[in-house]
Amino acid sequence: MMLLRREFTKLIHQKRSYVGWIGLLAVPLLVTLALYLNRNNHHHDNGPGGVISLAMHNGLLMPVAAITLLSAFLLPLLASMVGAYQLAGEAETGTIKTWLMHSISRGGVLASKWGIAIIYVIIGLALVFVGGLIGGALAFGLHAPALLSGQTVSISHGLGLSLLAFLYVLAGIICVLSLALLFATMTNSSLTAAIAALVVFIVMNILGAFSYFDFMKPYLFTSHLDAWQNLLSQPISWHPIVIGLITFAIYIVGLMAVAWYLFRRKDILV
Amino acid sequence: MSRRWWAVVVVAVLAVAAVTVGIATSRAQGSATLQSLSVAQLLAKVAAAPQSTTAVSGDVSWTNGLIPGSDLTGLLGGQSSAPSSLSGLALGGSGRLWLQQGGGLRLESQGSGSDFVVVAGKDGLWSYSSATGTATRYAPPAGASAGTPTLSPSPQASPADTLAAIAAGLQRFASTGTVTMGPQVTVAGRPSYTLVMTPASATTTIGSVRVAIDARTFVPLRVQVFAKGDTTAVLSAGFTSVSYGRVAGSLFTFTPPTGATVRHTPLPSPQGLLRAANGPHKGAAHATALTLAQATAAAARDGLALTAPVQSSLPASLAFEGAAVSPSAKGHGAVAVLHYGNGFGSVALVESQGASGASATLPQQLAGLPRGLSERTSVAGTTAYGLSTSLFNVVAWQHGKVTVVAAGMVPKATLQAFVAAVR
Numbered sequence: 001m002m003l004l005r006r007e008f009t010k011l012i013h014q015k016r017s018y019v020g021w022i023g024l025l026a027v028p029l030l031v032t033l034a035l036y037l038n039r040n041n042h043h044h045d046n047g048p049g050g051v052i053s054l055a056m057h058n059g060l061l062m063p064v065a066a067i068t069l070l071s072a073f074l075l076p077l078l079a080s081m082v083g084a085y086q087l088a089g090e091a092e093t094g095t096i097k098t099w100l101m102h103s104i105s106r107g108g109v110l111a112s113k114w115g116i117a118i119i120y121v122i123i124g125l126a127l128v129f130v131g132g133l134i135g136g137a138l139a140f141g142l143h144a145p146a147l148l149s150g151q152t153v154s155i156s157h158g159l160g161l162s163l164l165a166f167l168y169v170l171a172g173i174i175c176v177l178s179l180a181l182l183f184a185t186m187t188n189s190s191l192t193a194a195i196a197a198l199v200v201f202i203v204m205n206i207l208g209a210f211s212y213f214d215f216m217k218p219y220l221f222t223s224h225l226d227a228w229q230n231l232l233s234q235p236i237s238w239h240p241i242v243i244g245l246i247t248f249a250i251y252i253v254g255l256m257a258v259a260w261y262l263f264r265r266k267d268i269l270v
Numbered sequence: 271m272s273r274r275w276w277a278v279v280v281v282a283v284l285a286v287a288a289v290t291v292g293i294a295t296s297r298a299q300g301s302a303t304l305q306s307l308s309v310a311q312l313l314a315k316v317a318a319a320p321q322s323t324t325a326v327s328g329d330v331s332w333t334n335g336l337i338p339g340s341d342l343t344g345l346l347g348g349q350s351s352a353p354s355s356l357s358g359l360a361l362g363g364s365g366r367l368w369l370q371q372g373g374g375l376r377l378e379s380q381g382s383g384s385d386f387v388v389v390a391g392k393d394g395l396w397s398y399s400s401a402t403g404t405a406t407r408y409a410p411p412a413g414a415s416a417g418t419p420t421l422s423p424s425p426q427a428s429p430a431d432t433l434a435a436i437a438a439g440l441q442r443f444a445s446t447g448t449v450t451m452g453p454q455v456t457v458a459g460r461p462s463y464t465l466v467m468t469p470a471s472a473t474t475t476i477g478s479v480r481v482a483i484d485a486r487t488f489v490p491l492r493v494q495v496f497a498k499g500d501t502t503a504v505l506s507a508g509f510t511s512v513s514y515g516r517v518a519g520s521l522f523t524f525t526p527p528t529g530a531t532v533r534h535t536p537l538p539s540p541q542g543l544l545r546a547a548n549g550p551h552k553g554a555a556h557a558t559a560l561t562l563a564q565a566t567a568a569a570a571r572d573g574l575a576l577t578a579p580v581q582s583s584l585p586a587s588l589a590f591e592g593a594a595v596s597p598s599a600k601g602h603g604a605v606a607v608l609h610y611g612n613g614f615g616s617v618a619l620v621e622s623q624g625a626s627g628a629s630a631t632l633p634q635q636l637a638g639l640p641r642g643l644s645e646r647t648s649v650a651g652t653t654a655y656g657l658s659t660s661l662f663n664v665v666a667w668q669h670g671k672v673t674v675v676a677a678g679m680v681p682k683a684t685l686q687a688f689v690a691a692v693r
Contacts, residue, residue: 053401057529146527148385149378150398150405233378233385235521237329237366239511254284 003104003112004119007086011116016085020078024124025131027074028066032059032135039140051148051229058145059136060158064165064232066132067125071169071225075124076176076201082120083180084193086113087263091188110181110263114256117177118170125166125173149233161231168228168241171248175221176201178255185262218243221251304461304485309449310436312463312483317432319488324371326489328458328512333362335504336659364510374522391522395537398524405526408537446470446613457482457491458509471615473587474498474679475661487514497660504660559592565606568595572604574623577650577669579610579691587611588688598623610688617678617688623671632666632675649674649689658682665689 011017035056055065067075087110090096136142145158153161180197187193204222207213217223224244230237307315365379365386374391387398395408440449452464462482469476477498482491492508526532560568566576572595581590588610598604603623610617636655645656647665654667663685664677676689 053403057403057527143528146400146530148380148400150387150389150400150524150527152525152527229380233366233380235518250284257284 003108004115007112007116008119011120016081017120020081020120021124021127023074024070024078025127027070028062028128028132029135031066031069032062032132032139035065036139051232054146054148054232055136056140058143059133059138059140060142060145060155061162062136062140063129063132064162064228065136066128067166067169068226068229070128071172075121075169075173077198078124079117079121079173079177080180080194080197080201081190082117083114083177084184084197085190086117087181087184088188088190088193092190106264107260110185110256110260114178114181117181118174121170121173121177125170129162129166147232147234148229151234153234165228165231168231168244169225171245171252172221172225175248175251175255178252178259182255182259182262185259185266218247221247224248304454304463307451307463309451309465310433310440312451312465312488313436313440314432315488316483316490317436320371323487323489323514325369325373325514325517326512327368327515327517328366329364329510330367330377330508331362331364331510332507333503333505335502336661367509368517368521370517370519370522373517373519376521387524389522389524391519391524393522393524396524396526398526398530403527403530404533405524405530406533406535408535410537444470452480454485455482457484458512460491460512461485462491469614471587471611471613473585473611473681473684474614475663475681476614476679482508484512489514495661500660559609560594562590562593562608565593565595565608568597569604569606569621572598572623574598574604574606574621574672575670576606576608576621577672577674577692578608578619579688581691583691584610585684585687587615588617588684591616611678611680614679617676617680617685619692620675620677621669622673622675631673632664633668633673636664636666647686647689649692654689656682656685 031052035052039056051061051068052065055061087096133142142155144152144155146152176197179200180193183193183196184190187196201222204220207216208220208223224240224247227240227244230240363379365377367378368376374389376390377388379386385400387396387400389396389398394410396405397408398405443449447467447469450466450468452466455462455464462484465481465483467479467481469478475497477496477500480492480494480496480503482494483489484491489512491512492506494503494508495505496502497504562578566578569576574595591609591611593606593608595607596605605620605622608619608621610619633655636657645658647654647656649665649667650669652667652669654665656663656665662677662679663682664675665685666673666675668674674692676685676692678685678688680688
């Protein structure tokens with residue numbers, strides 16, 4: 001816990017933390033603005049997909065509309081940056097050597113790095129939620145939302161579903177983050193680790209997009225990232241959501257186990 | 271805590287998780303051998319299924335391999351130029367279905383940008399697209415009672431009568447295609463029988479149509495259409511998971527969400543559809559097959575100059591079978607349909623007058639298709655536009671003021687030979 005608190009102090013004193021957060025806060029506001037300015041044009045054939053068009057009728061769903069766009073690239077990018085920087089960044093500046101000289105377990109160091117990266121993503125997601133809600137309320141107002149399947153639910157029910165959707169996205173993004181942390185144990189360059197994690201993420205996405213690779217789909221965590229959209233159709237089919245969460249859990253445990261194994265045996269030379 | 275102990279914990283967690291997913295995703299693939307049934311026995315049980323099964327619900331998926339490049343559309347997602355809700359429905363997708371006898375039907379198409387709901391129940395027939403925020407109410411055709419859909423209860427007949435009727439029906443169908451029992455398969459986790467329909471015609475592109483039928487409830491679970499010589503289905507629709515438990519009545523109600531655009535569309539009556547397909551017949555004589563000379567004369571009375579292929583230049587499988595002529599009426603000109611060949615191997619030549627009607631605009635529509643899908647050829651000096659898929663081929667062209675469409679579930683070469691015989 002002490003380690004985590006120390007990490008948090010480091011996190012909030014780094015400029016780069018704020019760049020990511022500002023980006024995450026800006027995106028829902030920009031999305032809202034774009035949709036608001038384009039609001040008279042939304043019956044066009046080429047209109048945006050389901051969740052985003054729902055948000056155009058109701059600001060309450062703006063957070064989930066924003067997360068739809070963000071989970072495709074910006075969120076994985078930030079997660080791999082923060083995941084990679086936690087270890088490899090300290091190797092770059094040479095501080096990790098000093099750190100590991102103290103009598104603390106390497107497992108504890110890794111866990112605190114993992115934990116702080118998750119906290120970073122949680123703060124980012126909270127900003128998206130709040131930014132989306134404020135922007136959506138100003139542009140389209142907050143009322144009882146209609147779901148993808150056409151039923152109307154209460155405002156609190158809608159907020160609850162949005163919150164569940166965010167928690168699901170968080171679990172998916174932790175996979176990317178763990179991937180970046182694993183690569184960070186293999187290299188001393190945070191950029192290399194972040195790019196490697198992102199490359200794996202993009203490759204998985206491409207494999208998932210072609211029907212030829214359909215047999216791989218259940219095993220790629222990326223193909224489960226959008227399963228939270230099932231929350232917006234009543235009655236909710238929980239099966240894909242549960243399968244997604246189990247897949248995420250396997251990836252996270254597996255990646256972190258390998259990262260822990262590598263980090264324990266790693267020679268810190270720099 | 272020792273290093274080894276940790277490793278044991280990690281391995282154990284991974285193993286438990288892997289087994290959990292394995293169980294959850296693969297489910298038990300029951301492979302017990304089913305009681306052997308004849309085609310007629312199976313069909314009789316299917317006809318009787320609504321008496322014992324009153325509700326069906328589950329996840330459904332459908333695929334369409336007719337249009338190439340669906341991979342690319344999948345990759346581009348919402349960026350494709352096709353209307354998103356339509357492309358999701360046309361190229362394949364997945365969704366959920368609920369059906370309750372006496373209750374109603376609800377079908378949901380899901381996927382990024384293709385969310386679409388159809389609800390039929392006591393509120394009537396509705397469709398709703400969340401992408402456009404449009405709810406459409408289909409008014410029942412005039413004169414029809416606004417009843418809720420049922421699982422088509424079979425007529426009150428003794429099993430023996432049903433069996434005899436089915437056997438007679440199969441006998442009549444034999445000149446078009448044969449129905450046989452296929453291998454036992456597992457569909458939506460349910461052991462199922464397969465009915466295989468193989469066309470009698472040697473010249474059709476249709477290889478077979480396969481229907482998988484739940485071996486316990488005798489509810490059809492999947493339909494597949496195979497092209498000749500192809501081992502993967504070109505068209506497929508069916509359940510990926512199914513349950514027969516009672517469905518909550520609230521699923522068959524629909525109230526348009528506030529802010530949705532509500533449209534009202536009258537639904538064509540079945541009689542009206544039939545009339546549109548056959549033309550408004552003045553007499554029974556028009557409905558029955560005419561000879562080519564009779565059809566030409568009947569069409570000429572309506573000012574439609576028929577074009578017909580030269581019989582001697584036609585492929586042997588495409589002999590003239592019959593024709594029907596629908597006289598001109600308010601809204602559309604005369605339409606003639608010439609029928610060549612037998613069963614699934616037939617080719618239809620539809621000739622229509624005037625610029626209205628579905629077939630009249632077909633050449634323009636085909637010309638407007640993206641390159642690669644539409645093909646240009648020349649027929650009797652004019653440009654013809656063709657659409658070629660693994661199951662059917664269409665060629666359309668303008669002959670003076672007459673729009674001519676040749677179509678059939680035959681290979682491209684066969685249709686081209688047919689079209690080449692048209693002078």
